Amino acid sequence: MQLFLHDYPLQAAPVSVDVPLISNQDIYMNIALIKEYHENMPRRQAQRLAVEYLERVDLEHIAYKRNPALNPEERFCGMLLRAAMVKDAMILIDQPFKIIPHLKDIQFITTALKKIDDLYLNCHIYDYKWMEEKYGEL
Amino acid sequence: MMSFWENLGRRVIQMLTAFADTIVFAGRVFIRIFRRKTYSSAMREVLLNQIYFTSVQILPVFLMVSIIFGSLLIGVVFQLLKEFGITGFFGHVLMGLIVTELSPLLTVLLITLRSASAINTEMAVMKVNREIKTLEMFRIDVIDYLLVPRVINGIISIVLLSSLCSVALLVSGALFSWLIIGMSIDVYTNILLNAANFSDILIALFKCAIYGFFITLIPIRFGLRASHELTSIPIVVSQGMVNVFAAILIIEVLSLLTKLL
Numbered sequence: 088m089q090l091f092l093h094d095y096p097l098q099a100a101p102v103s104v105d106v107p108l109i110s111n112q113d114i115y116m117n118i119a120l121i122k123e124y125h126e127n128m129p130r131r132q133a134q135r136l137a138v139e140y141l142e143r144v145d146l147e148h149i150a151y152k153r154n155p156a157l158n159p160e161e162r163f164c165g166m167l168l169r170a171a172m173v174k175d176a177m178i179l180i181d182q183p184f185k186i187i188p189h190l191k192d193i194q195f196i197t198t199a200l201k202k203i204d205d206l207y208l209n210c211h212i213y214d215y216k217w218m219e220e221k222y223g224e225l
Numbered sequence: 226m227m228s229f230w231e232n233l234g235r236r237v238i239q240m241l242t243a244f245a246d247t248i249v250f251a252g253r254v255f256i257r258i259f260r261r262k263t264y265s266s267a268m269r270e271v272l273l274n275q276i277y278f279t280s281v282q283i284l285p286v287f288l289m290v291s292i293i294f295g296s297l298l299i300g301v302v303f304q305l306l307k308e309f310g311i312t313g314f315f316g317h318v319l320m321g322l323i324v325t326e327l328s329p330l331l332t333v334l335l336i337t338l339r340s341a342s343a344i345n346t347e348m349a350v351m352k353v354n355r356e357i358k359t360l361e362m363f364r365i366d367v368i369d370y371l372l373v374p375r376v377i378n379g380i381i382s383i384v385l386l387s388s389l390c391s392v393a394l395l396v397s398g399a400l401f402s403w404l405i406i407g408m409s410i411d412v413y414t415n416i417l418l419n420a421a422n423f424s425d426i427l428i429a430l431f432k433c434a435i436y437g438f439f440i441t442l443i444p445i446r447f448g449l450r451a452s453h454e455l456t457s458i459p460i461v462v463s464q465g466m467v468n469v470f471a472a473i474l475i476i477e478v479l480s481l482l483t484k485l486l
C-alpha cells in the first residue's frame with residue numbers, strides 16, 4: 088500500500104482498516120472533507136454531494152451517524168465513498184475481508200464499486216494469496 | 226555525587242530542549258495562521274465548530290461563574306477599601322487589578338479546564354485510532370486542518386470571554402459601589418474612565434491572545450505525542466495539562482514584569 092501511495096501521491100485513495108473514518112465526524116462530513124479540503128468546495132455543496140452519493144449506495148440513513156455506530160458493510164461503503172471523493176481517484180482497497188470479515192465472496196464489494204464507477208479512474212484490490220478463492224473469477 | 230549532577234544536567238537539557246521544540250512548533254503554527262492557503266472550506270468549518278464549542282456552549286456557566294466569583298471578590302475588595310479609608314483608589318483597583326489581571330486569569334483557567342483538556346484528549350485519541358495517519362494519507366495537512374483552527378479559536382475565545390468577564394465584573398462593581406459606598410452610576414462610570422489606562426488594557430488583551438495561543442497549542446502538541454496504545458492517552462493528557470498550567474504561570478509572570486518595567 089505504501090508503494091502505491093508513493094507511486095500515485097495525488098490520486099491514491101486508500102480503503103483499509105488502517106485508514107479509519109474520523110470518529111468525531113458524521114459520515115457525510117468524512118466524505119465531504121476531501122472535496123472541502125482539496126478543492127475548497129463550499130461546505131453545503133460538498134455535504135449535499137456526500138449525501139447524494141450515499142443515496143446511490145442506498146445508505147442515506149447513515150449520513151448522520153458516526154463510525155462506531157456503523158456495521159462493517161456501512162463502514163466499508165463510507166470508506167469507499169470517501170476514497171472516491173479524491174480527484175481522479177485510483178482507489179486501493181487493502182484486504183477488504185478484513186474490513187467486512189463475515190463476507191463469503193467479493194460480490195458485495197463489486198456491486199458497491201459498480202454503483203459509483205463514474206467517480207473513480209480505477210480500483211486496485213490487494214489481498215493475500217490464500218484469500219484467492221473468495222475472489223472467484225475476478 | 227557525580228550522578229546527581231549528571232542527572233540534574235540531563236533534566237535541565239531535556240527541559241530546555243522541550244521548551245525550544247515548543248517555541249519552534251509555535252513558530253510553525255503561527256506562520257500558517259497568516260497563510261491564505263490554510264483557510265480551506267474544511268478548515269473554516271472546523272474553526273466555526275471550535276468557536277461554538279469553546280465560546281458559545283460555555284456561555285451560561287461562564288457568565289454564572291464570572292458574576293458569582295466577581296461579585297464576591299469585588300464585594301470583599303470594596304469592603305476592605307472602605308475599612309482602610311482608601312475608597313478613592315477603588316477605580317484603580319477595579320481597572321488595574323480586577324479587569325486587567327483577574328478577568329484574563331479567571332477566563333484562561335475556566336477555558337483550560339474545559340477546552341484545553343478536551344483538545345488534549347481529542348488529539349491523543351485521534352493519534353491512537355490512527356486518524357491522524359488517515360488525514361496524512363489523504364494529503365490533508367494536520368497543521369492546517371486540526372491545529373490552526375483550534376489555535377485561532379483559542380485566541381478569539383479567550384479575548385472575547387475575558388472581555389465579557391470584565392464587563393460582568395464592572396457591572397458587579399457598579400452594584401457593590403452603590404450598596405457599600407453609596408456611589409451613583411454616573412460617578413462610578415466617571416471614576417472608571419479616569420482610572421482606565423489604555424496601555425494596560427492593550428497589554429491585557431495581548432496577554433489574552435498569548436494565553437489563547439498556548440493553552441490550545443500545548444495540549445495539541447502533547448496529544449500528538451501519544452503512541453498507538455490506549456494507555457498512552459492519560460499519560461500525554463496529564464503531561465499536557467501540567468505544561469499548560471506552567472505556561473499560564475510563565476505568561477502571567479512575564480505580563481507582570483512588563484507592567485513593572
